[in-house]
Amino acid sequence: MRKVYEVVILFLFSLGPVSSMVNWYVQSPKIVFGGHVTLFCNTSTVRNSCKGCPTSWFGGENFKVLSYNGFTASSSKYSLTTAADGFGITIKDFTENDLIYPYKCSYGFHSFVKHLTLDKNYEYQPSKDEIKTKHATYNSMLYVEVHLKKAHPEPNCTAIFNKKDITSELNNSSRQIGLFYSVKLRLNITIKGYSCKGRLQMLCRIGSKNLRVFDNYVSYTCHDVLITTKEMKKYPVILILLPLLLVLLLPCVCCLRVKDMRDNILRQCIQW
Structure with missing residues (x-):
């Protein structure tokens, strides 16, 4: 009988707001995608008149019971909190899909429903799969391109080569697609003045976090041939093998010269 009673109450809760004496708000300081976001239902105005009343949250796809x-x-998606003035629900691993639907908190016969919306103070940190990089050299020039597929707020990026700030050489282009920015960073500098080697770093400030989007040690041979990162891996091997080849070939060259000298002496003796 009690279960039937609870089902009836739950059904009545889901019909719509009976009063606005309770309300919920985003308790988290800011919404960070991929993090946890807590919604808090304030019941302080009806707490004393409804002690022991059932609490519930609705939302998500099909406006289901959460x-x-x-x-x-x-439990893998939601967790609950309680306080003297209300109760909360934490949405784990917050995604764009969690924004689509309205959320409703109910306390006894009091309830409040609204959509979860974003203000400007939200963050999206791109994952490793959402950061694409490529780089190469040509004619003593280093070319680097970094693509951040999704980010918010708009990143503020710097470039450092051998501890020297070269941000002025960094070209930053971005455009907003829906909720997020798509950003491309391009760098084209001569590395001849750095002996064609050094550590290149690109750092981006995205909201409250610093993200290292590129960090690589550049060690290229400066000439007019295009050298990709993959090809550069062969050069250390060549540099090791070249001296060994010279050492092996030197005795052969000497032997050939001695043989030539001996043959010349024999020919002269025969002529005499």
Whole structure:
């Protein structure tokens, strides 16, 4: 009988807001995609008149039950909190899909529903798969391109080569697609003045975090032939083998010269 009663109450809760004496808000200081976001239902105005009333959250796809009286529909996605003035639900691994639907908190017969929206203070840090890099050299020039597929807010990036700030050489182009920015960083500098080697770093400030989007030690041979990163891996081997080949060939050259001298002496003796 109690289960039937709870189901009836739960059904009534899901019909819509009965009053605005409770309300929920985003308790997290900011929404960070990939992180945890907590919604808090404030029940302070009705707390004394509804002691022991059941609590619940609705939302997500098909506006389903997310929690009821301390139990969640999915512990891997949601967790619950309680306080003297209300109760909360934490959405784990927050994604764009969590923004699509409205959320509703209910306390007894009091409930409040609204869509979860973003203000300007939200962050999206690109994953490793969302950062693409490529680089090469040509005619003593180093070319680097970094593509951040998704980021927010707009990144503020710097470039450092051998501890020298070369941000002025960095070309930054970005465009906003939906909620996020797509950013391309391009760098084209001569490395002849650095003996064609050194450490190149690109750092981007995205919201509250610093992200290292490129960090590579450049060691190229400066000439007019295009050398890619893959090809450069062969050069250390060549540099090791070249002296060995010279050492092996030197005795052969000497022997040939001695043989030539001996043959010349024999020919002269025969002529006499």
